[in-house]
Amino acid sequence: MPQYPHTPEDTDPEGRGEPRFPRPPEGTADTDRRVVITGGPGSGKTTLVDALRRAGFATSPEAGRAIIRAQSAIGGLALPWTDPGLFAEAMLCWELRSHEAAGTSHGPVIFDRGLPDIVGYLRLEGREVPAHVDAAARAFRYRAQVFIAPPWPAIYRADTERRQTPEIARRTYEAMAAAYTDHGYELIELPRAPVAERVRFVVDHIGGSGAVGRPG
Template sequence: MSQRFVVITGGPGAGKTTLIDRLAAAGFARSAEAGRGVITDQIAIGGRALPWADPELFAELMLSWELRSYHQACEETGTVIFDRGLPDIIGYLRLNGLPVPEHVHTAAKAFRYRARVLLAPFWPEIYDQDSERTQSAAEAERTCQHVATAYADYGYELVRLPRGPVEERVGFVLDELADQRSR
């Protein structure tokens, strides 16, 4: 388990990427979100690995993306902020009533992150749909619940991010990381 690998997760549209962009501007290395990246690429090439076309293939491409992000993070020397992680794929599959293949379980067990995962709770006041985020607000909230359960099932402790201005959230994350270092 790498304590340098900090996951920020939650449902879609909860402010994760905005927060991670600010942390990156402050000097932290970061990963890009697999789901959004896969959707963008698949739309650009006319591919079928989309959540509304072939959710199982979509999950496989997210798995490959997350594994690559993990390996790239291993090349960094400091803290790396992950925009989601491997257990998110399990939450996605469960949300959609799909079986979780054994190799996905294996990946989630083998490639570990910091024990305390930061959860951006569903935030209806800021939730908005776009070309890649097509879920209803209710589905976004269920996604958050399934993702949180998946992380807990793999032994992670969930730390809920406050709802508030991004600067407040950045301060919360910095305090969380400082507290971790002092333990």
């Protein structure tokens, strides 16, 4: 579900030196305000989404990680290494709810992945994409330009929720790129750059009011 931040501070409260950005513009078109950032695991995607949240943007967290945490906590079966099909259905429910919740926002909502990611995931697993999953990815739309984080081996780290190898991470990137292209989206590749530069890159593309950067 989208996370709506409080008024942004002039500097990053956690001391990382990230710049303050203008509050996102209001009145964004319904589809255009749903902004997706996708890519393979370990490419800095979620770090970027978190930085955009601190900069004042509403965000919607990644379905996969949240579902893995919840299912692991309760001994559930909707896990990618236990039942990929059930895991995909859980992600579908999450993403549909997140898409609907973003409708209450008057400005952009930054999504950490979207519905076409589920198509890419199923293809990567060698599974047939159910008709209802494809229908959802085509019917519930996001901004036409989707940001994609390229593979970045230098920053890749595995953990308890990210079990893929760097090679699978690269194949995941390719699967997501193909899924979004097949569903009519234009891909904008993020630079392999520090998070503050990536934030500026996204803000420059989606727009904002006022000057970008720390106040003078």
